[in-house]
Amino acid sequence: MTIFERYEKLKFMEFVETETEYLTAPASTKFHLCKEGGLLEHSVNVAENLLKIKNTLAPENSDESCVRNKNSGAIPRTRHINSIQI
Numbered sequence: 001m002t003i004f005e006r007y008e009k010l011k012f013m014e015f016v017e018t019e020t021e022y023l024t025a026p027a028s029t030k031f032h033l034c035k036e037g038g039l040l041e042h043s044v045n046v047a048e049n050l051l052k053i054k055n056t057l058a059p060e061n062s063d064e065s066c067v068r069n070k071n072s073g074a075i076p077r078t079r080h081i082n083s084i085q086i
Contacts, residue, residue, distance in 0.1 A: 001009075016022050027033035027042035047066075054066050 023040050024036050025039040026035055027038035033039070033042050050066050051063055054061060054063070
């Protein structure tokens with residue numbers, strides 16, 4: 001990881017922690033993980049399952065290949081990000 005990549009990740013985490021409710025928001029208001037931190041827990045569950053599927057279907061691919069956009073290098077947002085306050 002380059003210094004620039006590290007800086008960008010730290011800047012992104014600062015934004016998430018200070019400008020959004022992502023870390024404390026529920027995943028749902030009525031259904032699964034409708035509790036404080038539920039959205040983060042759900043996102044971790046999705047990522048873990050994605051890696052399990054990748055390890056079964058394409059073990060030769062890196063874990064990072066599941067979360068990095070080949071063209072831009074950016075980490076794609078999940079559909080859930082639209083539900084948090086930014």
